[in-house]
Amino acid sequence: MTITAARMAAVDRNAAALDVSTKQLMESSGHALARAVRDVAEPGDSVAIVAGRGNNGGDAFVAARFLASDFDVAVSLLGRPETITTDIARENWAALQAAEIETKRVLDSTALDLGDPDVVLDGVLGTGVTGALREPERSAIVAANKADATVVSVDVPSGMDADTGDVADVAVEADRIVTFHKLKPGLEGRDDVTVADIGIPAAAEMFVGPGDLLSLERDPTAHKGDFGRVMVIGGGPYTGAPALCAQAALRAGADLAYVACPDAIAGEVQGYAADLIVEPFAGECLQPRHVEDLLADAAERDVVIIGPGLGGANDTLDAVRDFLAGYEGTAVVDADALQVVPDVDTDADLICTPHQGELATMGGPRVDDWEERAALVAEFAANLGATILVKGAYDVISDGETTRANRTGNPGMTVGGTGDVLAGITGAMASTQDSAQAAAIAAYANGTAGDAVVEEQGYGLLASDLLGAIPTALWGER
Numbered sequence: 030m031t032i033t034a035a036r037m038a039a040v041d042r043n044a045a046a047l048d049v050s051t052k053q054l055m056e057s058s059g060h061a062l063a064r065a066v067r068d069v070a071e072p073g074d075s076v077a078i079v080a081g082r083g084n085n086g087g088d089a090f091v092a093a094r095f096l097a098s099d100f101d102v103a104v105s106l107l108g109r110p111e112t113i114t115t116d117i118a119r120e121n122w123a124a125l126q127a128a129e130i131e132t133k134r135v136l137d138s139t140a141l142d143l144g145d146p147d148v149v150l151d152g153v154l155g156t157g158v159t160g161a162l163r164e165p166e167r168s169a170i171v172a173a174n175k176a177d178a179t180v181v182s183v184d185v186p187s188g189m190d191a192d193t194g195d196v197a198d199v200a201v202e203a204d205r206i207v208t209f210h211k212l213k214p215g216l217e218g219r220d221d222v223t224v225a226d227i228g229i230p231a232a233a234e235m236f237v238g239p240g241d242l243l244s245l246e247r248d249p250t251a252h253k254g255d256f257g258r259v260m261v262i263g264g265g266p267y268t269g270a271p272a273l274c275a276q277a278a279l280r281a282g283a284d285l286a287y288v289a290c291p292d293a294i295a296g297e298v299q300g301y302a303a304d305l306i307v308e309p310f311a312g313e314c315l316q317p318r319h320v321e322d323l324l325a326d327a328a329e330r331d332v333v334i335i336g337p338g339l340g341g342a343n344d345t346l347d348a349v350r351d352f353l354a355g356y357e358g359t360a361v362v363d364a365d366a367l368q369v370v371p372d373v374d375t376d377a378d379l380i381c382t383p384h385q386g387e388l389a390t391m392g393g394p395r396v397d398d399w400e401e402r403a404a405l406v407a408e409f410a411a412n413l414g415a416t417i418l419v420k421g422a423y424d425v426i427s428d429g430e431t432t433r434a435n436r437t438g439n440p441g442m443t444v445g446g447t448g449d450v451l452a453g454i455t456g457a458m459a460s461t462q463d464s465a466q467a468a469a470i471a472a473y474a475n476g477t478a479g480d481a482v483v484e485e486q487g488y489g490l491l492a493s494d495l496l497g498a499i500p501t502a503l504w505g506e507r
């Protein structure tokens with residue numbers, strides 16, 4: 030099992046939200062490094078510790094504190110202490126100063142002198158390396174490789190891309206690598222790697238948290254359409270559902286929200302919000318005769334959300350089946366439309382958002398215990414070849430590979446329409462995230478929005494109250 034650098038950062042942030050601070054993780058990382066150095070050296074040996082100005086260096090500072098009592102430790106910081114990039118690394122640097130452990134500042138590559146150490150601890154760069162190697166980090170890597178010493182690397186050999194293992198320029202040729210929490214993909218297949226458990230609770234990976242929102246960072250050079258053209262196919266017996274869904278998609282960052290609905294209700298749907306682009310089809314409800322045009326429109330969109338307010342009339346379900354059979358993009362399927370998923374043959378990437386009753390109607394598991402449900406939903410999702418987000422006190426999300434649970438939300442959210450809002454957020458997220466991550470973030474944001482509204486005004490929540498709280502739920506906390 031491996032973990033990418035981006036996922037590691039998310040898990041770190043989720044651990045902090047579960048009261049396991051990154052400083053505690055750094056302490057565990059440094060302790061694991063010290064144990065690795067003790068495996069390859071004898072007390073009294075000289076250990077040259079080369080530290081960058083990020084948390085990779087911070088880990089090395091902690092290791093220095095553990096080793097200083099019985100090794101000849103010298104720490105070289107690549108830069109000025111005031112440029113250390115994180116509080117926890119700065120605090121660990123300060124602890125070395127207070128303990129009068131030998132440290133020196135390397136302000137340019139010519140000042141770098143590792144001496145003739147028995148061991149080099151490489152804390153120059155870890156998962157935070159970006160772009161071409163700069164000085165004095167590059168010279169530090171070359172010096173570590175020149176040293177006649179046993180080299181132990183912190184997390185990943187400096188200069189290596191943790192996700193791919195690629196070395197664009199130079200990288201430390203480590204004798205031992207101590208990587209944290211889980212193996213990094215770039216280290217797969219190596220026999221010189223120790224994976225150190227640093228105390229991250231499994232909950233930090235299982236439960237969706239603020240770390241999962243880090244992937245929503247926006248590129249400042251983005252332009253219209255980058256964040257998704259979402260098309261809702263809904264309405265018929267109901268007019269509010271497609272409007273709530275499409276507005277939620279916009280609130281969750283979609284650039285454009287189209288609503289394909291029967292022309293009998295088009296005026297009402299448009300009346301809910303000027304922001305919606307309503308594209309009516311003839312008649313009172315969705316029918317097979319509409320599918321060809323809908324598929325043509327859907328080909329111009331990023332994500333389709335099919336189901337809100339469609340109702341479950343036979344010819345409407347036939348139309349849903351025909352649409353999914355002809356659609357090859359990403360489709361969020363909700364409400365009565367879910368009934369056709371188990372027996373439709375489609376190349377679409379489906380994200381199904383049933384409540385527990387709808388899941389049972391689809392032939393899915395019906396168990397109260399959320400952990401049991403999670404395992405069974407993972408199996409069901411794998412068999413279905415779809416992503417499932419089943420709503421409940423603990424929402425469960427799985428694509429058969431990745432299985433998550435979401436604990437945000439409250440009993441006030443049983444009110445009608447919250448599922449339409451969730452489907453809209455899911456559709457917006459699916460235009461920039463992979464399906465399982467999109468569903469996980471949507472469940473977390475929908476529940477967080479609901480919690481914020483109830484916090485503010487108590488129960489009696491309306492689904493439309495969620496709309497205004499979605500942006501803060503997604504972009505308010507880091």
Ligand SMILES: NC(=O)C1=CN([C@@H]2O[C@H](COP(=O)(O)OP(=O)(O)OC[C@H]3O[C@@H](n4cnc5c(N)ncnc54)[C@H](O)[C@@H]3O)[C@@H](O)[C@H]2O)[C@H](O)CC1
Pocket residue numbers: 037041051054055058081082083084085086087088114115153154155156157158159160161162163164166167183184185209210
């Ligand atoms: N749960 C965990 O896995 C933990 C991991 N820890 C350690 O944290 C690092 C990642 O730390 P981060 O601060 O994000 O980045 P780095 O220290 O790897 O690097 C940032 C540092 O390096 C400079 N820099 C970036 N790119 C370059 C470049 N191309 N040339 C020169 N310098 C560069 C940048 O300016 C910063 O100063 C992870 O690997 C683990 O070791 C946590 O300590 C505990 C939890």
Ligand SMILES: [K+]
Pocket residue numbers: 085151152153154155182183184185186187
């Ligand atoms: K390193």
